[in-house]
Amino acid sequence: MQNIRDISSLCDIKAAACMALSDAVWDLAELRYQEHGAVAAQVALLEKEGFRITRDIAGIPTAFMAEAGHDSGGGNGPLIGLLGEYDALSGLGQASGVTERRSTTQANGQGCGHNLLGAGAMLAAIAVKDYLAQHRLPGRVRYYGCPAEEGGSGKTFMARAGLFADLDAAVTWHPGSFFGVMSVNSLANIQAYFRFSGRAAHAASAPHLGRSALDAVELMNVGVNYMREHMPSNTRVHYAITDTGGISPNVVQARAEVLYLVRGPSVALANTLFERVKKIAEGAALMTETQAFVDFDKACSEVLPNMALEWAMHRNIEQLGPVQFDDADRAFAERMRRDALTPEDVFSSLRSVGEPTTYDRPLHEGILPFDGTPRQLYGSTDVGDVSWLTPTVQCWAPCFAVGTPGHSWQLVAQGKQPAAHKAMLQAAKAMAATAIDAFSDEALLKSAREEWEQRTAGAPYSCPIPPLVELPFERKNKPGILLGAGTSPFTAAPLSRSRPA
Ligand SMILES: [Zn+2]
Structure with a gap:
């Protein structure tokens, strides 16, 4: 409990800078492999925080790593990764904070919330760095700036280049409409x-x-x-x-x-x-x-779940409690539901996470139950390739009104709202607390590793992108x-x- 309070307040201290960064990346709305502005903004903040930056990783100009912390003398402290993204979707330029389709001069939009995803994972990495320094804990935290999640499989190309394999564990999240561990089998x-x-x-x-x-x-x-x-x-x-x-x-x-x-x-x-x-x-x-x-x-690749880490993250989420929204947040989400979402949108969104379909609040103000059984996700994510290389855990956080479809203008319109910022901060706390568990609880890392070895036994990672396939921007x-x-x-x-x- 002490840990979660400490890590929470470390996240709170650095939250404003990361929220501003998220908004700046929303404004940039750069497409896959063209995220130069987003990378420059993230690197600038991470350098200011004292991270050591490695640019152009895997031969990709918009992929980078930022590391902080130290190994203890001869002994090796853990190396925990946080995964961030920043790419947008084409054709989804949309005014912010309105509940109707309103195009802007911007052609592209953050239709999957990757502006929040990157800034939230960075906030967790910064808080973990500060926690390690304060408590003189050995170990390193490494933030990965991952490009082109949308239709580009940036992480898979990074995995093919040999990245992620030296991590003891990886932690990330995805903005969504619910708060809880993201325990999924993806395609x-x-x-x-x-x-x-x-x-x-x-x-x-x-x-x-x-x-x-x-x-x-x-x-x-x-x-x-x-x-x-x-x-x-x-x-x-x-x-x-x-x-x-x-x-x-x-x-x-x-x-x-x-x-x-x-x-x-x-x-x-x-x-x-x-x-x-x-x-x-x-x-x-x-x-x-x-x-x-x-x-x-x-x-x-498909995601390999990791129950050891998922239970740890779930315990942290329960300690943190639901995201605290205010009446203005609820009123905007309610308007979005009334003006731009159908009852079917809301129904299928609730059903996809197993929530009672009678849930009538416009924002998720609870915590998804977790019983150690992954749900089937009929989508794909390149986090899958990371999960084949190191034990990996993810959570969702309720940035958007319940029922908001993925890759939609409705989602873009909510990407800079205070509710999205609050959920991003809560996700950062859940990720940072889980990363700290991995640093301070040897048994947790050991059981996460054993589980991962069991799941991958007999079928070690083989990158699904053949060696001769060039990076999309080099063809x-x-x-x-x-x-x-x-x-x-x-x-x-x-x-x-x-x-x-
Ligand atoms: Zn996404």
């Missing part, structure tokens, strides 16, 4: 571009000479949609047509591109499904006499790997300057 995923190359022709005077890449994309999608009935129910496939090949219907489209995202409860199961999707692409190429290329974009206009024989009777129109051998 692994694989994302890849499928590009088709055909032959252009005048669509009316010489249609027999054309071979349509757009037809191939459409047939591929039809094939995948027929596959849906024969997929395990806990898998998912999504796609977006990213290049239709042109806007002139009287030209046969010589190139077209579709981006596929395949999910499964494990990397192996996602891979099995991905291989089937590749076969369908090959079939579409065969039917249309085009060539199909696959270009692997990114992937991430140079290559079509990808040719699937099958490439049956075009014509010389297919080159997709780009460089063709595969």
